[in-house]
Amino acid sequence: MPVDQSLVGRVFPPTRPYRVSEEKVREFAAAAGSGWEPGDPVPATFPIVLAFDAMNAFLDEVGVELARIVHGEQRFAYERPVVPGDVLTAELSVATLRQIGGNDIIGTVSELKDDSGTLVCTATATLVHRGGEA
Amino acid sequence: MEAQTSPVLEAGATLPPKTYPVTRASLVRYAGASGDFNPIHWSDRVATSVGLPGVIAHGMFTMALVARAVAEWTGGAEVVELGGKFTNPVVVPDDDRGTEVTVAATVKAVADGMATLALEVTSGGQKVLGMPKAVVRVEQGRG
Numbered sequence: 001m002p003v004d005q006s007l008v009g010r011v012f013p014p015t016r017p018y019r020v021s022e023e024k025v026r027e028f029a030a031a032a033g034s035g036w037e038p039g040d041p042v043p044a045t046f047p048i049v050l051a052f053d054a055m056n057a058f059l060d061e062v063g064v065e066l067a068r069i070v071h072g073e074q075r076f077a078y079e080r081p082v083v084p085g086d087v088l089t090a091e092l093s094v095a096t097l098r099q100i101g102g103n104d105i106i107g108t109v110s111e112l113k114d115d116s117g118t119l120v121c122t123a124t125a126t127l128v129h130r131g132g133e134a
Numbered sequence: 135m136e137a138q139t140s141p142v143l144e145a146g147a148t149l150p151p152k153t154y155p156v157t158r159a160s161l162v163r164y165a166g167a168s169g170d171f172n173p174i175h176w177s178d179r180v181a182t183s184v185g186l187p188g189v190i191a192h193g194m195f196t197m198a199l200v201a202r203a204v205a206e207w208t209g210g211a212e213v214v215e216l217g218g219k220f221t222n223p224v225v226v227p228d229d230d231r232g233t234e235v236t237v238a239a240t241v242k243a244v245a246d247g248m249a250t251l252a253l254e255v256t257s258g259g260q261k262v263l264g265m266p267k268a269v270v271r272v273e274q275g276r277g
Contacts, residue, residue, distance in 0.1 A: 031160075031164040031198070045216065067183075070223075
């Protein structure tokens with residue numbers, strides 16, 4: 001079932017504040033095979049932890065099953081590095097929506113802000129909703 | 135990472151490719167660390183039911199390996215931009231070997247304190263990311 005075109009431009013509520021902990025960053029780095037110690041840079045893809053939360057909330061809201069989603073594209077643009085101790089929220093908005101070959105191609109932008117409301121990182125994702133056939 | 139020597143980030147430089155193993159266990163671990171429990175990354179039954187050849191790696195796991203390569207090449211330089219398109223899935227067989235992801239790069243440009251890396255990310259000889267790119271901050275006098 002195609003995703004409703006009226007989603008374009010919609011801004012979803014921010015995720016609940018997330019405190020970046022050294023333990024979580026170490027676990028995330030280890031999952032990609034890297035050691036991590038306090039003072040080391042936080043892995044550049046770490047914001048996906050929040051962006052994924054925002055995406056899950058969005059999919060729930062629009063009634064799309066996660067198993068039908070394939071990640072099409074992901075980009076991160078940083079205003080400053082994420083550091084342990086940051087308290088971040090992610091606010092997802094739907095930028096674009098196209099239907100190609102029975103799939104919905106959903107362009108989303110998640111803005112990660114710190115607890116002062118300052119933009120830290122913009123995570124841009126294209127989600128492919130495999131609709132139709134099954 | 136402070137102990138590593140300064141990288142040579144000059145325009146045109148080719149950085150030594152990095153190859154990382156990817157097994158089903160890697161995917162389980164990444165699922166837990168990232169919170170991405172999409173069953174297409176751990177269940178062949180679900181993966182094939184939505185038309186995939188089998189369990190595939192999280193695109194973001196592949197990108198995490200790219201970030202790891204960039205961090206290793208640059209001694210942990212600040213990443214200002216990172217991204218790419220997931221053009222081909224990384225299929226991970228359910229055996230002890232799994233598969234591998236290789237990350238290669240050339241330094242495309244160094245300007246205004248930033249180095250732009252043009253990346254090539256392959257698995258089984260096939261490109262898996264489209265237009266992967268990283269931009270890192272380089273210290274003055276070091277770029």
